[in-house]
Amino acid sequence: MSDREEQARVTALWILHSAACAKLLRSKGRNWQADAFEAALSELTEIVAGELGRKRLEAAMDWAAGQASRSGAEYDPIPSRH
Numbered sequence: 001m002s003d004r005e006e007q008a009r010v011t012a013l014w015i016l017h018s019a020a021c022a023k024l025l026r027s028k029g030r031n032w033q034a035d036a037f038e039a040a041l042s043e044l045t046e047i048v049a050g051e052l053g054r055k056r057l058e059a060a061m062d063w064a065a066g067q068a069s070r071s072g073a074e075y076d077p078i079p080s081r082h
Contacts, residue, residue, distance in 0.1 A: 008052045008060035
């Protein structure tokens with residue numbers, strides 16, 4: 001695995017974790033905070049996709065989703081603007 005692929009996987013795990021944080025905020029009735037968190041996460045994801053390459057990040061997100069599903073976690077990604 002290349003350094004860029006490893007970086008993309010770490011980033012994908014961070015994105016999944018962040019999405020779970022937004023989901024927790026929403027489940028506790030903190031909708032405006034969740035909305036703001038999700039909007040910021042979407043923007044950050046776009047920036048990272050530009051730096052790492054969208055296809056590389058998408059592959060890493062697929063890998064991270066597989067890791068999450070094997071552990072019984074739900075995968076609920078932040079929708080992309082594209």
